[in-house]
Amino acid sequence: MKLFHILAISTSPLLADISLDPTFHFNGVIGDTSADSFSEIGGHAHDPTDNFAIQGLEPGLNLRVDDWLAGFTNINVFTDSNHEIDWELEEAFLKFKNLPGGFELRGGRMLARMGLQNNQHLHAWTLVNSNLTTSQFLGEEGLMSEGIELTWRKDFDQGFFAISSNFSNTASHHHHGDEEDHGDEEGHGEDEHGHSSEDAFMEDSVFVTRALLSYNWNDFHQNRLGINTAWGDNGYGRDTSMHSIDYVYTWRENGIELGGREFSIGAEYFYRDVEWMGEDDPALQGATSQNSLMAYVNYRFHPQWIAGLRYEYLEGARGGADIHLGETEYAFESAERKRLTLALTREFRHSDIMLSTIRLQYSHDDLKDENADSIWLQFGFDFGGPEIR
Numbered sequence: 001m002k003l004f005h006i007l008a009i010s011t012s013p014l015l016a017d018i019s020l021d022p023t024f025h026f027n028g029v030i031g032d033t034s035a036d037s038f039s040e041i042g043g044h045a046h047d048p049t050d051n052f053a054i055q056g057l058e059p060g061l062n063l064r065v066d067d068w069l070a071g072f073t074n075i076n077v078f079t080d081s082n083h084e085i086d087w088e089l090e091e092a093f094l095k096f097k098n099l100p101g102g103f104e105l106r107g108g109r110m111l112a113r114m115g116l117q118n119n120q121h122l123h124a125w126t127l128v129n130s131n132l133t134t135s136q137f138l139g140e141e142g143l144m145s146e147g148i149e150l151t152w153r154k155d156f157d158q159g160f161f162a163i164s165s166n167f168s169n170t171a172s173h174h175h176h177g178d179e180e181d182h183g184d185e186e187g188h189g190e191d192e193h194g195h196s197s198e199d200a201f202m203e204d205s206v207f208v209t210r211a212l213l214s215y216n217w218n219d220f221h222q223n224r225l226g227i228n229t230a231w232g233d234n235g236y237g238r239d240t241s242m243h244s245i246d247y248v249y250t251w252r253e254n255g256i257e258l259g260g261r262e263f264s265i266g267a268e269y270f271y272r273d274v275e276w277m278g279e280d281d282p283a284l285q286g287a288t289s290q291n292s293l294m295a296y297v298n299y300r301f302h303p304q305w306i307a308g309l310r311y312e313y314l315e316g317a318r319g320g321a322d323i324h325l326g327e328t329e330y331a332f333e334s335a336e337r338k339r340l341t342l343a344l345t346r347e348f349r350h351s352d353i354m355l356s357t358i359r360l361q362y363s364h365d366d367l368k369d370e371n372a373d374s375i376w377l378q379f380g381f382d383f384g385g386p387e388i389r
Helices: 132-138
Strands: 004-008 016-033 052-065 069-079 085-099 103-111 144-156 159-170 202-218 221-234 239-252 262-277 285-302 305-314 317-324 327-334 337-351 354-366 371-383
Touching: 052 085, 132 262, 132 285, 132 305, 132 337, 262 317, 262 327, 285 317, 285 327
Parallel strands: none
Antiparallel strands: 004 016, 016 052, 016 371, 052 069, 069 085, 085 103, 103 144, 144 159, 159 202, 202 221, 221 239, 239 262, 262 285, 285 305, 305 337, 317 327, 337 354, 354 371
């Protein structure tokens, strides 16, 4: 839908076709968990934080100028871990398209192209909560960057190859006004030495590259292979680096046409290396590696019904052992996590640009000291066409 559409026609050889297309999304959940707190099973800023939570009210705006300039901006309004209304500017960027040599350039605040999920907004998630790796490796809000991104793309008969490089500073991992102390939560907040799991996140300067190969056997079978790397300064004042690979296969009954059954299976592997330093003893330095794996299956068995399954494993890791008051503490520590998730989604298509969803989801988390079972009922509403990416 074009809220504003300006067509400038004059005797000048320069013609401008400008459109501003609004989008709006809503996601809210009700549910419960057997965990001691919602923070134990969550981690991402938009994971459920209460028995009833507004995950996101997301107004956005697409800008399109002919075939050379595009842009996008949006905010997310939500209930935070203090059960209060908060908000976040998620993206605000311009993109120069069709540059010589097959290049395009983005600049501004953007969700970095890193792995399968980081570049997606909440309303694009296929499950209620984020992937563990997104929140535990990339940050509370994923890897949000402020800088420039250069992409080169080459199309061929059965697909395309693209490589994007992002040179930027990371945006804050904290919400506006979020000052809650998470010191007693497992895997969050500061320990007695002042360190927290967030110190492993990349801060300040960061470099991210994603190479993506899309290959279609035919109109019905699609393959996508991504290879990613990122490194930057972390909260210890040292470096964090990450490398990952992901693959997705999709079959559509109607091929490139809309409708019909659809089957998708994918997997993602991450490797992270964190250089840490002791809080009380700066000479205590080292590096610790950590692995994670996520695999999923989505099956649209009816035009309006989708079944989903996801399995995740996050390796536990620690480094920098220090004896403090007779107890062993670590400069860096991240708990092992395992999670299995099942979901059933019902869609209600109102028009080409308007969709409502209801999603029922069950998750089983294998935590350090306990197992936790959670069930959620999510309500969603989407308005608008495709967003500029």
